[in-house]
Amino acid sequence: MVFTRRNLLTAGAVTIGSSILTSTPATAADGDYGSGVLGPWENSSKAISTLTQIRPVLDTDGLFMFGDSISVQDGYSLALLLRDRTGDQIAVHNWSGRPTKPAVDALAQWADAYGLPGRILMATGSNDIFNPPVFAAQIDRTMSIAGPNRTVFWVNVQVARTRETAAVQLADQRNSAWINLQLADAQRRHPRLRIVRWAEFLAAYPWRLGAEAYLRDGVHTTVPLGQNARNELIVRAIESA
Template sequence: MSERMKTTRRRLLKAGAVGAVAVGSSFLVAGEAAADGYGSGALGPWENLSKRISTLTQIRPVLDTDGLFMFGDSISVQDGYSLAVRLQSRTGDQLAVHNWSGRPTAPAVDALAGWAQAYGLPRRILMATGSNDIFTPPVFAAQVDRTMAIAGPARTVIWVNVQVARTGQSAAVQLADQRNSGWINLQLADAQKRHPNLRVVHWAEFLAAKPSRLTMYLSDGVHTTVPLGQDARNELIVQSIEAT
């Protein structure tokens, strides 16, 4: 095992003490999940799941007014419209979205690259993806770096970190979900050190601050409750955008 991987696992075990409020007081170490990859199972087919993708007619005004492009997963499919309304009422910014349920980060970054080539990019990009990377956490860091390379140093990338502990799964899987969420968030925090134009929305830390928030703001350990969780997450995002 490389020294970098050893360091990452030590940090995960330390970080687990914060995130474990979602699922219990004990924490799985990596070896206990080895029989099932990383313990969260496998990512199922997502290509035919629900999606919300802005049309060219919707994209053009965003570029003309220097609004934001958003790339997200099922949480964003559910919450994206409410976010767009909140954002425009607070900052006047328009939002074009490429949100797709079940999608991990790599194809979300493919979509970013596609829009960059087809339309160009505004100066701010919102990434609300990573929850579906719990099944293979090590691939996430490279996709963050890839995003930053596409965006370039003159643009700001705002990235929402993740909290997953699926309540419909067994306790062991929930623990693995929590650990893998922490792994993803550590990679995002490390990327912020490499990329000064990367801003992190600390959704996971907001939820962990009070144990009651996990049931109040999450319907299934992943998706937001409506309106409480949706409003709380969208407010954190808008505050981060206002600060850029």
């Protein structure tokens, strides 16, 4: 499949009533991009590796991972799958509710404090639907921190929160596509950037988005089906790099 702007925009599309498609969602002029405003996240759940866990990752040139609530939930299972398939160890800095900028701040802090392994996994972007225009600069910043000789894997996003109104779900979807287009554009600038195409996987068959098959709330993976599918995509990307 050739990934064009058109099928990136439709990737992960949610089935919404036709009356909603003609409505006018909130825009930046209304104070947001239709998805609302990101609330405080600093006191949310997190999973951060200790120095004792980080050292063997650096010694064996494993991976550093920076993610959000999906990764807080799925990170341990990913670590087990990665160990069994590739033998790699992974150190994580996952924080629920966190948008990409503070995740990249954490990457910079670890780079200064510990140095970096040859591969970085970024599983962040879902919380940037509330302010999509800032995302591209954080991709470029990540690649600058990683440097020209490291590979960065980045999981793209699919958000359409089923607990919200249909208008908000539509805005979530549009903003997810905006995030994913910025990733696709960045890949043209950065040859060491690899996109893990979670949104395209979900969009390939409509039933994957329906009836909470892979996403329990329009964002977070179901366990085990969604979790296993997303982790499998990540590991395959790492294996093929």
